[in-house]
Each structure stands twice: as C-alpha cells, then as structure tokens.
Amino acid sequence: MPNPILVEVTRAALVESVHRGSIAIADADGAIRFALGDVETPVYSRSSLKPIQALVLVESGAADAFGLGDEEVALACASHSGEPMHTERVAAWLTRIGCGEQDLACGPQAPRYQPASDEMIKRGDKPTRIQNNCSGKHTGFLTVARHWKAPVEGYVRVDHPVQLAVATSLRMLSGIEELPWGVDGCVAPNFALPLAGFARALAKLAGGKTPGAERILRSMIAHPDLVAGTGRACTLLMRAAAGRAAVKVGAEGVYAGMIPERGLGIALKIDDGAGRASETVIAAILDKLGVLDGRAREFLSAPVRNTVGETVGERRPAPALAAAEIR
Amino acid sequence: MPNPILVEVTRAALVESVHRGSIAIADADGAIRFALGDVETPVYSRSSLKPIQALVLVESGAADAFGLGDEEVALACASHSGEPMHTERVAAWLTRIGCGEQDLACGPQAPRYQPASDEMIKRGDKPTRIQNNCSGKHTGFLTVARHWKAPVEGYVRVDHPVQLAVATSLRMLSGIEELPWGVDGCVAPNFALPLAGFARALAKLAGGKTPGAERILRSMIAHPDLVAGTGRACTLLMRAAAGRAAVKVGAEGVYAGMIPERGLGIALKIDDGAGRASETVIAAILDKLGVLDGRAREFLSAPVRNTVGETVGERRPAPALAAAEIR
Numbered sequence: 001m002p003n004p005i006l007v008e009v010t011r012a013a014l015v016e017s018v019h020r021g022s023i024a025i026a027d028a029d030g031a032i033r034f035a036l037g038d039v040e041t042p043v044y045s046r047s048s049l050k051p052i053q054a055l056v057l058v059e060s061g062a063a064d065a066f067g068l069g070d071e072e073v074a075l076a077c078a079s080h081s082g083e084p085m086h087t088e089r090v091a092a093w094l095t096r097i098g099c100g101e102q103d104l105a106c107g108p109q110a111p112r113y114q115p116a117s118d119e120m121i122k123r124g125d126k127p128t129r130i131q132n133n134c135s136g137k138h139t140g141f142l143t144v145a146r147h148w149k150a151p152v153e154g155y156v157r158v159d160h161p162v163q164l165a166v167a168t169s170l171r172m173l174s175g176i177e178e179l180p181w182g183v184d185g186c187v188a189p190n191f192a193l194p195l196a197g198f199a200r201a202l203a204k205l206a207g208g209k210t211p212g213a214e215r216i217l218r219s220m221i222a223h224p225d226l227v228a229g230t231g232r233a234c235t236l237l238m239r240a241a242a243g244r245a246a247v248k249v250g251a252e253g254v255y256a257g258m259i260p261e262r263g264l265g266i267a268l269k270i271d272d273g274a275g276r277a278s279e280t281v282i283a284a285i286l287d288k289l290g291v292l293d294g295r296a297r298e299f300l301s302a303p304v305r306n307t308v309g310e311t312v313g314e315r316r317p318a319p320a321l322a323a324a325e326i327r
Numbered sequence: 328m329p330n331p332i333l334v335e336v337t338r339a340a341l342v343e344s345v346h347r348g349s350i351a352i353a354d355a356d357g358a359i360r361f362a363l364g365d366v367e368t369p370v371y372s373r374s375s376l377k378p379i380q381a382l383v384l385v386e387s388g389a390a391d392a393f394g395l396g397d398e399e400v401a402l403a404c405a406s407h408s409g410e411p412m413h414t415e416r417v418a419a420w421l422t423r424i425g426c427g428e429q430d431l432a433c434g435p436q437a438p439r440y441q442p443a444s445d446e447m448i449k450r451g452d453k454p455t456r457i458q459n460n461c462s463g464k465h466t467g468f469l470t471v472a473r474h475w476k477a478p479v480e481g482y483v484r485v486d487h488p489v490q491l492a493v494a495t496s497l498r499m500l501s502g503i504e505e506l507p508w509g510v511d512g513c514v515a516p517n518f519a520l521p522l523a524g525f526a527r528a529l530a531k532l533a534g535g536k537t538p539g540a541e542r543i544l545r546s547m548i549a550h551p552d553l554v555a556g557t558g559r560a561c562t563l564l565m566r567a568a569a570g571r572a573a574v575k576v577g578a579e580g581v582y583a584g585m586i587p588e589r590g591l592g593i594a595l596k597i598d599d600g601a602g603r604a605s606e607t608v609i610a611a612i613l614d615k616l617g618v619l620d621g622r623a624r625e626f627l628s629a630p631v632r633n634t635v636g637e638t639v640g641e642r643r644p645a646p647a648l649a650a651a652e653i654r
Binding site for chain 2: 002009011012013016018019020043105106107108109121122124182184185186187192252270271274277306307308309310312313
C-alpha cells in the first residue's frame with residue numbers, strides 16, 4: 001500500500017503537487033507511540049543520523065580529551081550553511097587535533113549561505129572542504145581517530161574503527177541488527193534502517209539513556225545556529241521550540257526530532273526525497289506535540305511566491321497529516 | 328488509485344526515493360495512443376505551455392509584422408538560463424518593439440547559468456527581469472500587445488486580449504473548455520488542463536495542424552540552445568533527437584514533447600513536482616519512441632554522485648515505466 005499523502009502544494013484553487021511519506025514516533029522505552037505509512041522498510045538516515053554519529057565523539061572520551069565545548073559538539077551534529085561562524089570554528093577545531101583541511105574526506109562544496117557564497121565568488125575562490133556542510137561531522141570522526149590513535153587516513157571506510165563504532169551505537173540504540181549502508185554525499189558511510197528503529201534510537205537519545213545523549217541534546221539545543229544556519233529550518237524550528245526539541249534534517253526528505261522532556265524520538269521520510277515536504281511534516285508534528293511557539297507559523301503554512309514576491313499558493317499539511325492525532 | 332512509480336533513485340543496493348506520475352501521449356487526430364496514471368484531472372501546464380503561448384505571437388501576425396526570426400520565436404518558447412545569448416537577444420527584441428525592461432511583468436531572477444550568475448555577483452549587480460527565465464515569453468506577449476495596439480500595461484491580466492487569445496488557442500487545440508488558472512512564477516496566468524487534453528493540444532502542434540504550428544516546431548528544433556541553455560535537459564534532449572523532437576520542461580514536474588514526423592504530443596506530470604524525475608520520464612519516452620541517439624544515455628540512467636564526484640547511486644525509470652510499451 002502506498003504511503004499516505006502528507007503534504008500538498010497548492011496554486012490558486014488547485015492542489016498542484018503532493019508528497020507522500022511515513023512517520024514513526026517512539027518513546028524512550030522503545031514503544032511506537034505513533035506510526036503513519038510504512039515504518040518497517042529500511043531507509044537511509046542521511047544527515048539525520050548525525051546526532052548518533054556524534055555520540056561516538058562524546059562517549060569515546062575524545063571530546064573531553066581535546067577539550068571540546070558544546071559548540072564543537074553541535075557542529076559535529078550539523079549540516080551547516082558554510083557561514084563564517086561555522087567554517088572558522090571547524091578550522092580552529094581541526095588545528096586543535098593536529099589536522100588540516102587536507103585530512104577531510106568530504107568533497108569541496110560552496111556555502112549554502114548566499115552572502116558567504118557571494119563573497120567566495122567575488123574573491124575568485126573555489127569551494128573548500130571546510131565549507132562542506134558535513135565538515136563538522138568529519139572533524140568529529142577525525143577527533144575520535146586521533147583519540148584512539150587510529151589511522152586518520154581512511155576514516156570514512158566502513159571498516160575503520162570510527163565507523164564500526166557508529167554502526168555499533170546505532171545497533172544498540174535502534175535494536176536493529178542489519179544495517180545496509182551506502183556512500184553519503186559527503187563520502188562517509190550512511191546506514192539504512194526502518195523508521196520505527198530509527199525513532200527508537202532517537203528516543204533513547206532524547207531520553208538521555210546513554211551517557212553522551214544528554215550532552216548531544218544540550219549542545220544542539222544551545223546552538224541552533226551552528227546545527228544549520230541563517231534562515232534554515234532546523235535552526236528556526238529549534239528556536240521556535242525554545243529548548244524543548246532538537247531537530248535534524250537529512251537529504252532525500254528525511255527528518256529526525258527529539259523531545260527530551262517526554263523522551264520522544266521522531267523519524268520521518270518523504271518518499272520522493274523533497275526537503276520542502278519534510279520541513280512541513282516535522283513542523284506539523286512538533287506543533288501537534290505542543291512544543292512550538294508562533295515563530296514556526298511559516299512552516300505550518302508556507303506561502304508559494306512568484307518572482308515579484310506575491311503569494312500564489314500554499315504548502316501545507318495534507319488531510320491525513322492534519323487530521324492525525326499525535327499527542 | 329495512486330499514480331504508478333515512474334522513477335526510482337538508488338543508493339548502493341537500496342531504492343532511496345521514488346517519484347510517481349502520469350503520462351498521456353496523443354496523436355494529431357486526437358486519439359490517446361498511450362496513457363499511464365491519471366490523465367483526466369487538471370494539472371497546471373506551467374512552462375510546458377510556452378509553445379502554445381508562443382503560437383499567438385506567430386498566428387496573430389505579430390512576429391512577421393516586427394520581422395522576428397526563428398531565434399525570437401524559440402525564445403518565446405523558452406525557459407532560458409539567462410546566458411548572454413539569451414539576454415542580449417531579448418534586450419534587442421524589446422528595443423525593436425519599442426519596449427524596455429521596465430515593461431516586463433516578470434520579476435528579477437538570477438541567471439541559472441552559473442558563469443553568468445558569477446559574473447553578475449562579481450560586478451555587484453542585482454538580477455534583472457531580462458534574466459528571468461521567462462523573459463522571452465513575456466516579450467512575445469508584449470509584441471502581440473503592440474501589434475494589436477492593446478495596452479502594454481496589464482498584459483499579464485487574465486482578461487487582457489493577449490491572455491484571452493492564449494486561452495482560446497489552448498481551448499481549440501486541447502478540446503478542453505474549462506481551464507482553471509493560477510498565477511505562474513513569472514506572474515503570467517497559467518492554465519490547468521487534463522494531461523490527455525494537453526497531449527492532444529501538443530499533438531496538434533506537432534502535426535502542424537494550425538498555421539503557426541510548423542513555425543513553432545521549426546524554431547524550437549533549430550535553436551535548442553535558446554529554448555533552455557548550456558547543459559540543460561531540453562537542450563541536450565533536443566540535440567540527441569537531432570531534429571526529430573521538440574521538448575519543453577515545466578516547473579513542478581511537468582514536461583511536454585512533440586514529435587513532428589509522427590504527429591505525436593506527449594504530456595507528463597510528476598505528482599511531487601520533481602524536475603529530476605520529469606527529465607528521466609521524457610527521456611525514457613523519447614527513447615522508446617526511437618527518436619534519441621546515444622547522447623541521451625545520461626538521462627536514461629543518471630548517476631547520483633557524492634561531493635568528490637564518485638557514483639554512489641542511480642536515477643532510472645522504475646519498472647512500470649521501463650516495461651511500458653510505447654511505440
């Protein structure tokens with residue numbers, strides 16, 4: 001059975017496009033509190049996995065050994081926009097662990113933040129690896145490798161100790177043994193698992209049931225700007241949640257959410273991979289759970305604008321999502 | 328019943344994302360030769376309507392009255408990339424009809440062509456209306472208004488003579504009387520119609536059954552660079568068809584195709600609005616119809632690459648499309 005339509009995009013009186021997808025919400029005891037659509041087929045977790053990938057940085061003792069603060073931990077969880085606040089901190093962190101840009105396995109990527117990208121173009125510079133949105137995650141991996149005195153080269157191989165530790169954490173938290181993997185956009189291995197298992201893993205993080213979990217949540221919530229960037233959904237939604245939720249986008253329509261006060265983990269995937277739809281869905285879920293203030297309004301009903309800025313349509317939760325009872 | 332999955336995007340061994348949609352192919356006699364999915368619910372035609380919008384420019388006599396060549400007619404059908412070859416021709420055409428950039432109702436838009444956008448940023452310039460991908464279509468509208476001595480101001484109002492003429496053409500060609508409309512990204516009215524009717528309209532164009540149809544097709548086929556731009560799907564697919572097909576993308580997952588030698592019209596819409604999927608579908612259809620050469624291979628199985636350029640997955644026709652018998 002196809003997944004339900006979760007988001008619709010209108011233009012004047014018609015629905016122009018629709019997005020199907022599935023949602024799983026678990027509590028810290030591992031119970032599935034809400035499910036819509038298929039939550040049992042493995043889906044790549046993409047960058048929504050970063051809070052769990054960062055857990056190894058904290059639990060290995062590497063973060064403390066190198067004197068990292070919450071800012072670096074937030075950057076390890078980030079898909080950042082390549083703003084100076086991100087790249088300067090990543091560059092300093094690399095230096096602190098005796099590494100440099102050349103050690104990063106992720107490819108060069110232009111900053112997503114327009115003014116930073118414009119500056120780069122005006123200077124005639126090329127994109128760098130530090131500007132890659134995943135450079136914080138990679139620097140986290142390198143930090144663990146350094147701490148374990150493991151080889152720095154090859155740290156993104158799936159059989160490198162750092163990646164084996166990530167897979168082990170994910171297995172423990174999710175209860176899912178079999179983790180198919182593929183190569184992510186940033187060259188690191190990325191694991192696929194059922195949304196139900198992913199939501200359980202996120203709920204365990206949210207519930208603070210592992211030693212490093214509390215620190216991951218605290219760092220993300222304290223630094224929403226570092227987890228994404230100016231104008232980005234993760235940043236704005238975490239601000240609108242005012243400390244009550246951490247969220248993390250992933251490519252191809254994935255979103256992860258954690259609500260510490262209730263020990264809830266949220267995992268969702270849009271079938272077609274559309275980020276515009278995953279934003280609407282995570283916002284609608286957080287709204288139903290009562291953790292958002294009015295600043296999130298634009299995510300619940302996003303205007304579709306033409307090139308002179310007039311509103312010509314709307315992106316909104318479709319009936320199946322709008323009517324869903326999520327408490 | 329949901330539309331079938333037409334395109335799948337893989338990563339390593341798993342299908343990561345899928346795109347549903349529908350397809351209608353008609354012949355010049357109005358017979359539906361192939362249909363997959365829902366072809367009866369109205370969908371916005373978006374920029375795939377441009378060849379029909381441009382028909383008014385030719386059939387009104389305005390194109391001849393102002394001495395326009397096939398290049399201008401191709402630009403009237405274009406969603407161009409804002410390259411100098413596009414903007415310089417549109418600017419000269421505006422001058423020829425006694426208009427200027429200030430008369431264009433479309434909003435300013437940065438060129439899609441990266442080197443042109445980089446040049447703009449380096450000069451510290453702002454995007455212009457002539458760089459808007461629809462500036463050729465708008466200049467076509469203005470040309471008709473001038474020819475008819477109708478007011479230039481308000482030419483994008485749905486009750487302006489130019490827009491009334493577009494709607495009349497679309498009704499005549501498609502056989503669809505009721506045309507719901509919304510405001511397109513470029514501020515012009517855009518009409519919605521069932522894919523079956525849209526395919527019939529395109530087949531009538533392809534079959535040369537209206538006086539201006541042959542000229543529209545000839546202009547698009549002669550100038551694939553002007554209809555889109557460097558590296559764009561419309562341009563590359565028309566080159567790979569070597570004169571045997573004209574194609575036109577539309578926003579939100581729409582594609583139109585015309586095969587003059589067989590009088591076929593093709594209309595398709597991806598449910599979720601993804602352009603990556605509509606490209607794959609139009610390429611697969613043209614390939615099945617035998618009008619593409621090897622240069623289109625990259626569209627039939629497009630590599631998904633990571634940030635260091637390695638292939639990590641594939642975008643390809645899903646089984647329902649791969650198995651479809653389209654002749």
